[in-house]
Amino acid sequence: MTETIINFILFAMLISTAFAIVRMTSLFAVIMLASVFSLLTALLFVTLDAVDVAFTEAAVGAGISTVLMLGTMALTARHAKPQTQSNAIPFLVVCVTGAALIYGTLDMPNFGDPNAPAQVHVAPEYLERSIEEIDVPNVVTAILASYRGYDTLGETAVVFAAGIGVLLLLSSLARRRRDDEEEGDI
Amino acid sequence: MHHHHLILRVVTKLLAGTIILYALYVQFHGDFSPGGGFQAGVIMAVAFILYGIVFGLVAVQRVFPPWLVHKIVALGVLIYAGTGIYAMMLGYEFLDYGAFDPGHPSHGQHNGILAVELGVGVTVTGVMVAIYYAFAGRAPRISDEDW
Numbered sequence: 001m002t003e004t005i006i007n008f009i010l011f012a013m014l015i016s017t018a019f020a021i022v023r024m025t026s027l028f029a030v031i032m033l034a035s036v037f038s039l040l041t042a043l044l045f046v047t048l049d050a051v052d053v054a055f056t057e058a059a060v061g062a063g064i065s066t067v068l069m070l071g072t073m074a075l076t077a078r079h080a081k082p083q084t085q086s087n088a089i090p091f092l093v094v095c096v097t098g099a100a101l102i103y104g105t106l107d108m109p110n111f112g113d114p115n116a117p118a119q120v121h122v123a124p125e126y127l128e129r130s131i132e133e134i135d136v137p138n139v140v141t142a143i144l145a146s147y148r149g150y151d152t153l154g155e156t157a158v159v160f161a162a163g164i165g166v167l168l169l170l171s172s173l174a175r176r177r178r179d180d181e182e183e184g185d186i
Numbered sequence: 187m188h189h190h191h192l193i194l195r196v197v198t199k200l201l202a203g204t205i206i207l208y209a210l211y212v213q214f215h216g217d218f219s220p221g222g223g224f225q226a227g228v229i230m231a232v233a234f235i236l237y238g239i240v241f242g243l244v245a246v247q248r249v250f251p252p253w254l255v256h257k258i259v260a261l262g263v264l265i266y267a268g269t270g271i272y273a274m275m276l277g278y279e280f281l282d283y284g285a286f287d288p289g290h291p292s293h294g295q296h297n298g299i300l301a302v303e304l305g306v307g308v309t310v311t312g313v314m315v316a317i318y319y320a321f322a323g324r325a326p327r328i329s330d331e332d333w
Contacts, residue, residue, distance in 0.1 A: 051220040055212075059228040064314055067235055071321030135292035136217040136299065144222065145299040149281040153266050155224075156306050160263045163313030167256070170320035 025080045038062040198240040205233035223303035227310025262309025269301040
């Protein structure tokens with residue numbers, strides 16, 4: 001019962017934050033509200049007992065992305081341009097996509113259903129064997145780092161590649177421009 | 187030098203060390219509590235980014251120079267993949283941590299998990315700080331009125 005009330009409150013705050021983000025034009029306020037949105041999502045993950053995911057969402061979504069968005073804003077404008085076109089087509093697209101997503105959830109197993117595909121495939125095996133084989137109390141770490149070590153290596157490589165991509169796009173440009181200016185001086 | 191924002195500067199100095207300590211806790215206590223390399227890497231990066239925001243890019247790059255950041259971005263992936271290759275050299279499969287303590291496989295698992303989580307943490311710290319440097323290095327200094 002308490003959990004239902006908490007969920008309702010969190011979802012109400014989530015929706016009102018989303019509406020505020022859509023309505024606002026001050027980009028600084030929008031970025032801060034996006035951070036609030038992430039923090040509320042993290043709280044929802046906590047109520048689902050997914051503390052590791054909540055931790056990541058709070059650190060990455062509410063923390064780092066906010067800083068990076070602020071850094072991006074510092075490179076561009078402080079306010080969104082006033083909208084000139086009509087909202088009808090975007091609104092239609094959002095409604096159709098939303099309806100399709102809701103239609104998709106009808107086929108999904110109920111929350112906490114013990115016969116859901118996610119619960120009957122490899123998860124029971126991991127839960128049963130991890131204490132004996134790996135002996136790590138946090139089973140999430142055991143699955144991520146050991147059973148799914150290949151996947152996590154791939155994820156690390158993705159983070160690495162993303163970092164290299166951003167560096168290539170941003171730093172080299174700055175250096176090239178500086179070189180050009182120096183050449184111009186000569 | 188600019189001497190405004192005294193409270194922010196004092197609080198940042200107090201917080202930076204605490205944040206790094208917390209990142210290390212999340213990093214090496216990930217087997218027992220929520221968290222692990224990824225979260226720890228982000229928190230570690232936050233300590234440097236916070237320092238950079240308050241004291242300026244030049245100050246934080248004296249502590250954590252860009253060439254070092256670029257090196258550790260690759261170092262983390264090397265630590266992770268190297269752990270796997272080390273297991274192969276001991277005659278086991280790639281990333282089979284049982285190799286590190288054949289007499290007691292779960293101890294080997296502990297060591298292996300610590301090593302690969304360290305790799306993840308190092309790369310994530312490097313990437314986050316590198317991206318922040320890349321953005322902050324391009325922006326003109328923002329005066330307080332602009333916000």
